[in-house]
Amino acid sequence: xxxxxxxxxxxxxxxxxxxxxxxxxxxxxxxNFFLIAYYDYDFRAASKTPIPIPxxxxxxxAINLFVAYTLDGIDGKQARRTGTSGPLGELFDHGLDSYSAxxxxxxxxTIFGAADLPPVRMYFITLNVFLNFYLPHVxxxxxxxxxxxxxxxxxxxxxxxxxxxxxxLGAEFWQIPVFxxxxxxxxxxxxxxxAVITSHPIIIHNVYKSxxxxxxxxxxxxxAIRPLVPLSSLFILCTAWxxxxxxxxxxMEPRLYFIMCxxxxxxxxxxxxxxxxxxxxADLWNGLLNLLSVVTFFCVLPYPMFGxxxxxxxxERYLLYGLTFCVTIAHIHYGAxxxxxxxxxxxxxxxxxxxxxLPQTTPPADDMEDIEx
Numbered sequence: 001x002x003x004x005x006x007x008x009x010x011x012x013x014x015x016x017x018x019x020x021x022x023x024x025x026x027x028x029x030x031x032n033f034f035l036i037a038y039y040d041y042d043f044r045a046a047s048k049t050p051i052p053i054p055x056x057x058x059x060x061x062a063i064n065l066f067v068a069y070t071l072d073g074i075d076g077k078q079a080r081r082t083g084t085s086g087p088l089g090e091l092f093d094h095g096l097d098s099y100s101a102x103x104x105x106x107x108x109x110t111i112f113g114a115a116d117l118p119p120v121r122m123y124f125i126t127l128n129v130f131l132n133f134y135l136p137h138v139x140x141x142x143x144x145x146x147x148x149x150x151x152x153x154x155x156x157x158x159x160x161x162x163x164x165x166x167x168x169l170g171a172e173f174w175q176i177p178v179f180x181x182x183x184x185x186x187x188x189x190x191x192x193x194x195a196v197i198t199s200h201p202i203i204i205h206n207v208y209k210s211x212x213x214x215x216x217x218x219x220x221x222x223x224a225i226r227p228l229v230p231l232s233s234l235f236i237l238c239t240a241w242x243x244x245x246x247x248x249x250x251x252m253e254p255r256l257y258f259i260m261c262x263x264x265x266x267x268x269x270x271x272x273x274x275x276x277x278x279x280x281x282a283d284l285w286n287g288l289l290n291l292l293s294v295v296t297f298f299c300v301l302p303y304p305m306f307g308x309x310x311x312x313x314x315x316e317r318y319l320l321y322g323l324t325f326c327v328t329i330a331h332i333h334y335g336a337x338x339x340x341x342x343x344x345x346x347x348x349x350x351x352x353x354x355x356x357x358l359p360q361t362t363p364p365a366d367d368m369e370d371i372e373x
Contacts, residue, residue, distance in 0.1 A: 001073055001153060009074040009081065018079040019092045020351045025071030026096040028064040033103045036061060036110050041255055043122070046113025051171045053110075058167030061107060062160050069156040072097070082353055087277050088342045091270070092350070094137070095335060098269040101133045102126060102262025104159055106255065111166055111174055112184035119254035123242055125191055126258055127235055130265045132195050137269060138227045139203045141276040143216035147206055154194075217279075227275075227282040230268045230289065234261070237292050244300035247313040253320055260324040264288055267331045274338060288327050295323045 012021070039045060039053040075093060079085040109122045140146040165173065174183045210216030238261050242250045250257055268286050275282040299316050303309060343350050 005070065005073040005077060008070060009077040012074065012078055012081075014082050015353055016078065017349075017351050017353050018075040018082070018084060018089050021071045021075040021078055022089075022093050022096060023351070025068035025075075026100060028068040028071075029100050029103045032061045032064050033106060036107060037255060040110045043109055043114040043119065043254055046111065046171055046175075047115035053171065055167045055170065058163050058171075062163035062167060065104070065107075065156070065163060066160045068100075069160065084348075084353060086346060086348075088339065088346065088348070088350065090277060091273055091338065091342070094273050095266070095270045098133060098266040098273075099262065101129050102258055102265065104155070105129050106258060107159060107163060108187060109254075111162065111171055112187070114251075114254070116175070116182055117184045117188065119250045119257075120242060121188065122254065123238075123250055123258070123261075125188060126261065127239075128191055128195055130231070130235075130262075132199055134227075134231055134265075134269055134272070135200065135203050137272050137276060139206055141217070141227055141272060141282060142207050142219060142224055143210040145206070145210075145216075147202060223281065226284050227272050229284050230271075230286040231265075233285070233289055234264055234268060234292070237289065237296050238264075241296045241299055245316065246299060246301075246303070246311040247316045249299065249316055249320060252313070253317060256320055256324055260320065260327060263324070263327045263331050264292065267327070267334060270331075270335060270338070288330055291323060291326060295319050 035057055036053070039057060045052050072093065076085070076089065079089050105122075105126055109117060114122075136146050136148060176183070178186065207216070211218065242257075264286070267288055268283075271283050271286065274280075299311065299319060301311070303311055339350055
């Protein structure tokens with residue numbers, strides 16, 4: 001995609017800030033999320049006849065996602081053109097991408113529907129996506145270099161094409177078995193297998209090489225595993241709630257549960273990005289997990305064993321609502337605070353090209369053919 005992006009970025013005016021491109025692309029993925037959720041909040045639309053989602057929704061979602069993918073691809077090139085490359089751009093780019101890691105899979109879940117792809121399986125697919133996104137940042141924390149597998153490009157292309165096909169042929173198309181296997185099962189298996197083949201082994205090998213050749217940060221084992229602790233804790237707590245919920249929370253509010261998990265994941269990931277950029281210790285624990293721990297405890301407690309009535313279904317629902325609201329506000333507050341501090345430190349504005357560009361090692365250029373980010 002780099003040759004295409006190299007051409008596209010030349011049509012972008014120099015006065016447009018790279019972070020504005022990044023944020024605009026992210027907003028398009030958010031628009032897709034709310035648009036699809038309006039027609040299919042509970043992932044049940046695919047099992048209805050006729051499917052209540054208009055074809056134009058899928059076409060618009062495909063266009064929005066491809067434009068978002070393009071903006072995400074040219075933001076770094078725009079930064080080099082305008083001489084504004086810096087740590088803020090990296091945090092802004094990867095931080096927003098970490099939120100998109102939960103939004104984009106939800107599009108696919110809507111296409112296949114809860115009848116063929118139950119919410120609990122959707123949940124574990126989401127965890128797999130989180131892990132695939134997080135491990136390259138752990139790698140950079142340990143080695144100083146980030147390996148970006150081709151999987152990201154394949155996913156963005158694949159989802160965009162799938163959305164477009166759905167708009168043209170209808171969501172019913174994805175109910176047709178291929179050699180006796182439904183497309184949703186092929187999608188599920190492909191995600192798991194591709195992670196094992198194309199991503200995880202390469203990251204492990206790169207970390208091993210950095211320690212063997214002494215080219216990385218050479219952090220001791222206790223420091224090296226610190227980034228994995230909050231992520232593992234998130235996975236354990238969320239999975240415990242899913243599997244032990246007194247009222248089947250994942251079937252009752254799947255979309256909101258995914259957003260809650262994705263918000264917590266994004267916060268954990270953003271803090272790791274800040275740690276690896278500033279070369280400081282990664283967090284061993286995330287404060288927002290305290291809220292999750294308390295809510296999970298109350299929602300999985302076997303009340304009848306203690307002679308108490310079972311947890312009311314509406315109480316568990318409201319606990320999820322409250323938790324999602326709190327972690328979302330906290331995450332937005334954290335992100336805005338970090339961006340504001342970095343802007344103050346570098347004497348720049350987030351969405352405006354500074355009069356005096358930041359000092360950088362890469363010179364700005366109109367011909368971007370040799371520049372790849």
